[in-house]
Amino acid sequence: MIGSTATWAAIGAVGMALGTLPPLWGLGNDPERRTHYLVLAGVTGIAAVAYALMAFGIGDLVVSGRVVSLPRYVDWLLTTPLILLFLSLLGNTGRGSLTRLVVADVTLLVLGAVAVAVPGTVRWLAFAGGLAAFGVLVYELYARIPRLASFSSERARILFVTLRNLTIALWTLYPVVWVLAPSGIGLLTRDMTMLVVAYLDLISKAAFVALAVDGMDALADVDRGAAAAGAVTVERAPDADSGTAD
């Protein structure tokens, strides 16, 4: 059992469950940002359930001779839009931008699932389509959202940039793992793939959520400070601070 797919999945389940504690704490502590904390709790909470199912081998399908884990794709389909929703909540970027992000996200995930299920050339065409959708998502996050966004404070902007950069850097590794895994050229075994993906998922979810909760706690402090001083916060222009550009 040591080092098996089930072990890594069980470790993932525990890690995700622990990762749900910070947003639950935030829910009790900062009712003004309830929606933000609920979204974050959903990210790690749903993943904890998906990993628990995977640890018991529930939802494993054999397609074209390969084992595909249904809970993994359902988890990604639900939680990656929540991560994107959180980023757009931070920037107040509105529905249009969120829709573009979620459509690109769902497209790449569906094409990724299709690519696992079909053989031959079509498989790589579906994978290439997934990569193109990922390109749209990165463009939206990197180029468009910073222009559309109206951050509540400079701290909120810095939090957005940090989480956005973490997201793009980590998400880029998923297609690389897909190619190396049994889904692609098969350089990694199924056990190794579960270890690598569980590790990536933990950073892109639990670490993302922990950083987000920490950042929002700082935002709440700023609000409390402003309220205590009875002052209207005067926001600095984003480009007034040269050290924090993206």
Ligand code: RET
């Ligand atoms: C696939 C294959 C098709 C092309 C691309 C992919 C990217 C997947 C990504 C997944 C991110 C998952 C996350 C999960 C968190 O727990 C589907 C592998 C581009 C970006 C962040």
